[in-house]
Amino acid sequence: MTQFPACDRAWLHAAIDALEREAARSADTHLLKIELPGYAGIDFYFKDEAAHPTGSLKHRLARSLYLYALCNGRLRQGQPVVDASSGSTAIAEAWFARLLGLHFTAVMPACTAPAKIRAVEALGGSCDLVDDPAEVYERAATHARNGACHLDQFGLAERATDWRGNNNIAESILGQLTREPHAKPAWIVCGAGTGGTSATIGRYLRYRRLPTRLCVAEPSGRSFAHGWRSRRADACASQPTLIEGIGRARVEPCFLFDVVDAVLEVPDAASVAATWLLEEIFARRYGGSSGTNLVACLELAAAMRARGERGSIVSLLCDRGERYAETLFSSEWLDLHGIDPQPWHARLTRCLADGSAPLAPTA
Numbered sequence: 001m002t003q004f005p006a007c008d009r010a011w012l013h014a015a016i017d018a019l020e021r022e023a024a025r026s027a028d029t030h031l032l033k034i035e036l037p038g039y040a041g042i043d044f045y046f047k048d049e050a051a052h053p054t055g056s057l058k059h060r061l062a063r064s065l066y067l068y069a070l071c072n073g074r075l076r077q078g079q080p081v082v083d084a085s086s087g088s089t090a091i092a093e094a095w096f097a098r099l100l101g102l103h104f105t106a107v108m109p110a111c112t113a114p115a116k117i118r119a120v121e122a123l124g125g126s127c128d129l130v131d132d133p134a135e136v137y138e139r140a141a142t143h144a145r146n147g148a149c150h151l152d153q154f155g156l157a158e159r160a161t162d163w164r165g166n167n168n169i170a171e172s173i174l175g176q177l178t179r180e181p182h183a184k185p186a187w188i189v190c191g192a193g194t195g196g197t198s199a200t201i202g203r204y205l206r207y208r209r210l211p212t213r214l215c216v217a218e219p220s221g222r223s224f225a226h227g228w229r230s231r232r233a234d235a236c237a238s239q240p241t242l243i244e245g246i247g248r249a250r251v252e253p254c255f256l257f258d259v260v261d262a263v264l265e266v267p268d269a270a271s272v273a274a275t276w277l278l279e280e281i282f283a284r285r286y287g288g289s290s291g292t293n294l295v296a297c298l299e300l301a302a303a304m305r306a307r308g309e310r311g312s313i314v315s316l317l318c319d320r321g322e323r324y325a326e327t328l329f330s331s332e333w334l335d336l337h338g339i340d341p342q343p344w345h346a347r348l349t350r351c352l353a354d355g356s357a358p359l360a361p362t363a
């Protein structure tokens with residue numbers, strides 16, 4: 001009889017223990033409440049996912065992907081780990097690899113910001129840079145054929161997270177709202193990168209039989225918006241975007257269109273202006289996708305206000321803004337990319353005061 005070596009099972013148990021102890025040591029992220037004078041009667045809540053040890057909502061995903069790989073018997077002691085990611089996921093996955101004593105390689109496009117490469121390397125990970133960004137998936141697959149465990153964020157994000165609860169982001173939000181005046185929100189707003197967050201929230205709202213609707217905030221002309229409208233898995237982006245983490249070029253395998261009730265497309269200049277506004281509101285910086293979320297929240301709130309509805313709207317602050325000092329918070333960089341957030345900043349500031357809709361066409 002051939003047996004699975006007992007030492008492997010002992011390591012597996014210790015690894016799962018290490019992940020559970022990390023979760024037990026971590027506090028839940030804050031649900032920050034803000035009131036915006038123009039939208040009287042509507043309460044806004046923002047879940048501060050920048051507060052995770054690795055600075056973004058990808059901390060949750062990385063923890064789930066490791067646990068999923070371990071429980072599927074795909075990750076053994078001493079095995080190298082790989083994933084295709086140029087952003088927050090690589091940093092979170094490198095962080096957990098260090099926790100588990102494994103070596104992590106991030107497959108990234110060569111044009112990736114040097115600060116991100118340094119962040120992965122500072123956590124003990126390696127970066128495998130490929131010239132053509134479209135090549136990253138194939139390169140990750142090559143690492144996997146050579147024995148690495150492919151965490152596969154784009155392939156597994158929607159199933160690695162336990163959608164029925166187990167302190168997933170949706171359960172956490174609704175639990176934190178329990179004693180609020182509008183404990184069942186009218187809307188939850190999030191972006192779609194892997195699609196994991198929107199899938200988890202959308203399923204959980206149905207499972208818990210809540211009236212809450214889910215809105216995906218998408219950079220204008222990107223694939224989720226086109227795919228959701230046409231219900232086509234082969235939809236592609238029709239415009240570029242500078243917003244990181246969301247606004248994918250192609251429909252990703254974990255995009256679940258059927259649990260999303262609305263998609264709002266936000267121009268990049270509006271997202272950047274809203275990112276600046278978030279700094280004014282919270283006195284700290286968040287990333288561009290958080291700005292995209294804010295614009296969508298205001299648009300939904302204006303419609304509620306126009307119908308005389310009261311209620312709550314919840315969204316996410318997805319990552320820390322420090323990483324964007326040389327990009328979204330640099331006027332030279334914005335000039336270089338032809339983005340002028342000033343008119344949007346003025347418009348959004350007016351919305352906060354008078355409760356109007358930011359995206360509606362001006363008369």
Ligand SMILES: *Cc1c(COP(=O)(O)O)cnc(C)c1O
Binds near residue numbers: 195290
């Ligand atoms: C990944 C990411 C998102 C989108 O979350 P998904 O669950 O992957 O769809 C939004 N913002 C940032 C900064 C991200 O890194």
